[in-house]
Amino acid sequence: MYPFKYHRPTSLEEAASLYNGSDDPVYLSGGMTLIPTMKQRLAAPADVIDLSGIESLTGISVKGDKLTIGAFTTHAAVMASADVRKHIPVLAYLAAQIGDAQVRNRGTIGGSVANSDPSADYPAAIVSLGTTIHCQNRSIDGTEFFKDLFETALEPGEIITSIEFSMPTRAAYRKFPNPASRYAVVGVLVADFGGSIRVGVTGAGPCACRASGMEKVLNDNLKPAAIDAVEVPDAGFNSDLHASAEYRAHLVKVMAKRAVAAMLEG
Amino acid sequence: MSNADTGIGASVKRREDLRFITGEGTYTDDLNQPGQTYAAFVRSPYARARIDAIDVSDALNVDGVIMILTGADMAADGLGDLPCGWMVKQKDGSDMVTAPHPPLATELVNYVGEPYALVIADSRHAARQGAEAVMTDFHELNPVVNLASAAQSEQIHAGIPDNRAYDWELGDKPATEAALAGAAHITRLDLINNRLIPNAMEPRAALGVYEKGTGDYTLYTTSQNPHLERLVLSAFVQVAPEHKLRVVAPDVGGGFGSKIFVYAEETAVIWAAAKVGRPVKWVADRSESFLADAHGRDHVTHVELGLDQSGRFVGLKVQTTANLGAYLSLFGSAVPTYLYGTLLAGQYRTPNIYVEVQGVYTNTSPVDAYRGAGRPEATYVLERVVETAARELGRDPADLRRMNMIQPGDFPYQTPVALVYDIGDYEASLDRALEAIDYQGFPARRIASKDQGKRRGIGFACYIEACGLAPSQLAIQLGAGVGLYESGEIRLNPTGNATVFTGSHSHGQGHETTFAQIVSDKLGIPFDDVEVVHGDTGRVEFGLGTYGSRSLAVGGSALMMAGDKIIAKGRRIAAHLMQASVDDVSFEDGKFLLAASNQSVTIQEVAFAAYVPTSYPEDLEPGLSEKAFYDPKNFTYPAGTHIAEVEIDEATGEVDLVALVAVDDFGEIINPMIVEGQVHGGLAQGVGQALLEHGIYDEQGQLVTGSLMDYCMPRADNLPDFIVDTTITPCTHNPLGAKGCGEAGAIGSTAAVMNAVTDALGVKDLSMPATSEKVWRILKGE
Structure with missing residues (x-):
């Protein structure tokens, strides 16, 4: 690691002021991407602003038909939360698929979402579960949040404070893990909101997105086989040593069918 | 004094583990x-x-x-x-x-x-x-990266045309070619043995x-x-x-060799x-x-196996190009030659074998020994081509192997590729493995898998390895720069406990436990009274170290010899103490016994007398410390059968290893628990090569798989519960009857898994590792 200044603010205001006062700042949430990148000397921020001291960022709450998760909540906490398991069990399932126990104990939902890693798991849920991303001064619709590879709608210095989820009547997530990193080569979340189907896909393209073609056929015919009729072109899909774009396109359909089957089986 | 719980054959828990698992080990960085x-x-x-x-x-x-x-x-x-x-x-x-x-x-x-x-x-x-x-x-x-075309590429080193370090051969070429020309059937196969990165x-x-x-x-x-x-x-x-x-x-x-x-x-x-x-x-x-770190494997091979009408192997011809990397590492030259070509007889009576190996330089990390070192590559070539021949001829792969196996009555068996096998019973391990996998039940399991959209396959590997490196004169004749004996020293201290020095080195093998078991058993002193010292040239006289599954067969034998010397000297001291003739004194379970009497002295009493010689033979040196150098008379030949069963998901191409059986003959076993652990680790690495691991360079010679995010090491959830068993034919030429067990898991399992994958897919070959995308492309007919 290169030398940097470490800060641990206790309020959002203090965090923002530290950010604005630095030439090269970075926020640290769980650090599951940032710390390894810094250790490999691929990132050299001047100021690391650790958000762990801001208590308001942690916690899970239910209000009416919404479930809200603080940005600093760890994957392990989401996995174990009685509220999540009761109201959005698919989210607890998804969190349990992330990384390994060490990663789940440190990594946070806000950190993962803000990073927009193309193969992260959470983004599939963000685009499909009727979410709102709350920041200090505004809120962003989950379907509008991811812009590109590691690019989001966040402005410089903006912090995700919490993520608000709608509650599907039923849903399922299926992931094809990279055998080495266990990130999603492809992950598909299928959610049923009282007859309206939403499909979120991660891993395939530069960032997570909804699969409107699949949603359309599933709204007409909610069966795994319905997916067969959908064309998933691989243009623009990621291609690397673990999976070509063509294979990823194929896996999107397979994972979607499995998610639909799992959802129907309950 | 009984050492039933701690002596040879007892599954003593590893005494070194407490410090390792509690963070109290002392590694170089500590x-x-x-x-x-x-x-x-x-x-x-x-x-x-x-x-x-x-x-x-x-x-x-x-x-x-x-x-x-x-x-x-x-x-x-x-x-x-x-x-x-x-x-x-x-x-x-x-x-x-x-x-x-x-x-x-x-x-x-x-x-x-x-x-x-x-x-x-x-x-x-x-x-x-x-x-x-x-x-x-x-x-x-311009870098030279591609192994297959390295000889036709730019010259890397001055004075080394074709980037070739050597063009080596073993066996009788004309006889082998004649045998192939007269064969009723020839099975041909082109194989790649993928580059591995050790990752200790x-x-x-x-x-x-x-x-x-x-x-x-x-x-x-x-x-x-x-x-x-x-x-x-x-x-x-x-x-x-x-x-x-x-x-x-x-x-x-x-270490795994690296x-x-x-x-x-x-x-x-x-x-x-x-x-x-x-x-x-x-x-x-x-x-x-x-x-x-030096990498492992990385061969390109063409193999031809000739069979007669009845299915007997008549000739085997192997042509291999081996990647040596940018420079020749310490044993980099020997691994694809003497540790590879000599193993191509396997368990079979193939009368004519010829192998030629081109060792070439490339602009990649040096390649050298990695768990198995040459023997996994040889086993892969032989067991893949034998399995393929069985399929081409519509023969049961177990039966075809069985009819070609060297029989117990054939030993000592001179292979056409230099080695002389001393003993083995290959059908015994094959039979045990067939039973363990429930071979009879496989067709039904295959149908059950098919009903679930999965293709099931089964694959065999009947391997042999040459361990216990090595008879020094033979090794030096073959080009080794040093002899490959091992030293052992037993120092009985005045209070009767023992400090034991070995020139082999433990970096996970558990020598501090097994070697203490051997000495405790040999001298009849309590296990806890034996301390094993290794890994320090300032304390241990000499040694050649640990690799090639040699420590027990060679280093353990040196300790047995040192023990004999302790007993011989102890008899003289004991005879003096009992005022008797040496010829009337025998040694058993830690006691020197005087014949036709109830007199005895313990080895501890003898040790004390040796250092406090108040009553002591006049012509004998004080002290009770003996050392020995053991030079093996032959290699040892562990062998066995590994059988793998896989299920392939037709939708994704994922290969699920559902069963892996390993039945090995390691000769006599000192600590069955440690042996089982060694087999487990070896199997994991062998499966890793077949399904997950691949060191990949791009065209510019940059290592693409330079981190654990991209280089896929096997993890527990990639592996089934192994079924591990042993058969025993004791090695005929060392005092322990031991053969070595450190590498076998990585030698047999790779071929078994790939034979299972190709069986499930109904294809002749696919290159390792069998990743889901490669398998998917085959499934869709590419």
């Missing part, structure tokens, strides 16, 4: 010296380039940087090249062509990660900062100390063979004379310690391990 400095290596970013100029002025200005040393400095001090320890003779009788391998590159760099300078600083951080600040003008050259849990490390007052050097390093390290550093590299250099390999966290070799880094560190006048430490990070 050692620190007063005034210690830190080294960081400056490494080539290019696969092939000329170094035009190195500017260290900025680096010297980095806070904390003390000294920067380059390859030129090392050459100016007269240090020698890193040697290759095994001379391979070519077909025409000439010596192989060895490229000079300076520890720090001087004019040319030949692989990404090759070190050419080191920065010494007050802290690890400053050393790294300094290394980054070294400015080097490189003139890039503890990365390599070195701490060099120079005592100015005495001129003594001490090198603490992650070595599987500290005496060999000392020998090479003094005799070849000439860092320091042997008697002024002590090499200590403390706790070492795994820590046998003498590398640039520890060479530079011990040299630099004297230059700086302060101790110098270097610890690799994982990225350095990926780039600069």
Whole structure:
């Protein structure tokens, strides 16, 4: 690691002021991407602003038909939360698929979402579960949040404070893990909101997105086989040593069918 | 005194594990010296380039940087090249062509990660900062990366045309070709044995100390063979004379072969310690391990197996191109030749075998021994082609193997490829394995899988390996630079407990337990009274270290011989104590017994008398400490059958290894629990090669799989519950009857898994690893 200044603010205001006062700042949430990148000397921020001291960022709450998760909540906490398991069990399932126990104990939902890693798991849920991303001064619709590879709608210095989820009547997530990193080569979340189907896909393209073609056929015919009729072109899909774009396109359909089957089986 | 719970054959829990699992082990990086400095290596970013100029002025200005040393400095001090320890003779009788391998590159760099300078600083951080600040003008050259076309590519080393280190052969070419010409059927197969990157849990490390007052050097390093390290550093590299250099390999966290070799880094560190006048430490990070540890395997092979009408093997012809990397590593020349070609008879009575191997240089990390070293490659070739022949002929693969197997009555069996097998019972392990996998039930399981959209396959590997390296004269005749005996010493202390010294080295094998079991059993003293010392040239007289599954068969045998000497001397002391004739004194279970009497003295009493000789034979030296060098009479030949069963998901191409059976004959077993653990680890690595692991360079010679995010190591959830069993034919030529078990798991399982995968897919071959995308493409007919 290169030398940097470490800060641990206790309020959002203090965090923002530290950010604005630095030439090269970075926020640290769980650090599951940032710390390894810094250790490999691929990132050299001047100021690391650790958000762990801001208590308001942690916690899970239910209000009416919404479930809200603080940005600093760890994957392990989401996995174990009685509220999540009761109201959005698919989210607890998804969190349990992330990384390994060490990663789940440190990594946070806000950190993962803000990073927009193309193969992260959470983004599939963000685009499909009727979410709102709350920041200090505004809120962003989950379907509008991811812009590109590691690019989001966040402005410089903006912090995700919490993520608000709608509650599907039923849903399922299926992931094809990279055998080495266990990130999603492809992950598909299928959610049923009282007859309206939403499909979120991660891993395939530069960032997570909804699969409107699949949603359309599933709204007409909610069966795994319905997916067969959908064309998933691989243009623009990621291609690397673990999976070509063509294979990823194929896996999107397979994972979607499995998610639909799992959802129907309950 | 009974040692039933701790003697030979008992599953004693490993005494070393408590310190390992509680974080109390002492690894090289746990050692620190007063005034210690830190080294960081400056490494080539290019696969092939000329170094035009190195500017260290900025680096010297980095806070904390003390000294920067380059390859030129090392050459100016007269240090020698890193040697290759095994001379391979070519077909025409000439010596192989060895490229000079300076520890720090001087004019040319030949692989990404090759070190050419080191920065010494007050802290690890400053050393790294300094290394980054070294400015080097490189003139890039076209790298040679592709193994198959390396001989037709640009010449890497001056004076080595076709990038070929050697063109080697073994066996009778005309007879083999005639046999193939007359064969009723020939099965042909083109195979790639994928490059592997070892990834021991503890990365390599070195701490060099120079005592100015005495001129003594001490090198603490992650070595599987500290005496060999000392020998090479003094005799070849000439860092320091042997008697002024002590090499200590403390706790070492795994090696798998990668820590046998003498590398640039520890060479530079011990040299630099004297230059700086302060101790110098270097610890690799994982990225350095990926780039600069010797890699394994990496062959391209064409094989032809001829069979007669009845299915008997009549001839086997193998042509292999082996990737040696940029330089010949310590045993890099021997692995694809003497540890490979000699194993191609396998368990079969194939009368005619011919193998030729081209060893070629490429601009990649040097390739050397990795768990199994040549024998997994040989087993892969043979067992893949045998299985393919069975399929082509519509024969049951178990039956075809069985009819060709060397029978118990055939031993000693002279193979057509130099080795003489002493003993074995190959059908015994095949039968046990067939039973364990429930071979009869396979067709029903295949149908059940099909009903669930899965393709099921089963695959065999009946392997043999040559372990217990090696009879010294034979090894030296074949080109080895050293004999391959082992030393053992048993020092009975005055109070009757024992300190045992072995020249082999434990870096996960559990010698502190098994060797204590042997000595405890041999001398009838309590297990807890035996301490095993290894890994320190300052304490252990000599040794050749641990690799090739040799420690027990060779090092353990040396301890048995030392034990015999202890007993012989003890009898004389005991006879004196009992005022009897030596001929009337026998030894059993820790007691010297006088015949036709109820008199006896314990070995502890004898030890005390040896050091406090109040009543003692006049013509006998005091003390009770004996050493022995054991030189094996032959290799040992562990063998067995591994059977794998896989299920392939037709939708995704994922391969699920659902069952893996390993029935091995390791000869006599000292500690069954440790043996089972060794088999488990080996199987995991063998499966890793078949399904997950692949060291990949791009066209520019950059290592694409340079981290654990991309290089896929096997994990527990990739593996089924192994079914492991043993059969026993005791080795005929060592006192323990032991053969060795360290590598077998990685030797048989790879071929078994790939035979299962190709069976499930109904294809002749696919290249390892069988990743889901490759399998998916086959499933969709590509």
